[in-house]
Amino acid sequence: MYEIKQEERPISAILVGVDTGEFDAQRSMDELADLADTAGCSVLRTVIQSRPALETATCIGSGKLEEIKQLAQALDAEMLIFDTELTGVQLRNITDMTDCKVIDRTMLILDIFAGRARTAEGKLQVALAQYQYRLTRLAGSGSALSRLGGGIGTRGPGETKLETDRRHIRSRIASLEEQLKDMEKHRKFIGSRRKKDGVLTVAIVGYTNAGKSTLFNLLTNADVLAENKLFATLDVTARGLELPDGRTVILSDTVGLIRRLPHHLVEAFRSTLEETADADLILHVMDATAEDIRQRMEITDRLLQDLGCGGIPQIRVLNKADLLDIPKNSDAEQVWVSARTGEGIPELLSAIAHRLPQTVKRMQLCIPYSEGSFLQLLREEGKIFSEEYTADGVRIDVLVDIKRQKAAAAFALAP
8 A cells, every 4th residue: 555665774863742740751751762763763862841731832832942953953863753742733833943853752653553564454544543643733734744754754654745635635534444344344254253153262462562472472383573662563463372271262462552542543443452352351461570560551451441341351461570580479360471481371371271261171971873973063163182982982082062061961971
């Protein structure tokens, strides 16, 4: 749909934030620095201004903006990145007053998503979010958007010129939404078939860069991209996972979450994220070494509530246990693991098997030869661990689906 052009060299940038007391500004700026690094920026300096509220015209005070202009010239900075969502007017005014490229937190995240989406659905979702964001900023943005030219903050749908009018953008939004609806119907059909066939699903969710994809790869022998960068995974991937009790479930890896995730992205990815609402169990993966682990946990829990996942059983998976020299106690609701070393994986698999609905039961049976049709049903619906032909019939060690257990009990062998 569009070609993603990677930066040939890091873009030098100054990060700008406003501390109004609404949230932890320093921690948010640290995260913005990680985002900038992920996008290919070289952060030269970080500037935070304390204010009771955002300045309507320029986000920060005119005096501080003049200081930033002088700083940008002295450091030869190419871009200013604001840790807030700028209006079209603010974007235009800041650009005019500093003569710098200017993007905000949302534009930066959208750019990262545009560069990392791999599947057709992922690219459509990112493009939709970008068009929706752009539509709200056509009025008042002046030359600011066109001055961005190419590079960070402009990857995506392709049309970055200001003359792209509302009618065209609305038309593109309608087209993208229609295509995503078709994909959503297909995904829901597959999900309903899984439910009908009794397939259990487990979803991995959590804060970005918590190690979800590394854990997913370890559990399923998959090759999902796992990097020490934010939003390494955008596209939902599903693989089979065999549990200690012999059951095979579907494990899915999902996009990472982040504080103040742009609502355009939440809406665009809602259909994908809502797959979690259909899961039978959620693995909430957390970076156990993160200083703000509780805040990250609350951010993830809040979004899960918004998606209607509050009633789904959950296992808290404390990852990177190998980096902490503290007592670690695991149980059915909280498990310490290291996706890098494999520590705690047996305990995690046991916890998953314990928390999932018990839809199958392992049984030792002796099926008379006259009941060949029932034996065939067990073969098709369950999993055979061993099979032995005897004078009395076929002795099998098998996982029996819940709907066959009553009938199978008639052929159960004595313990």
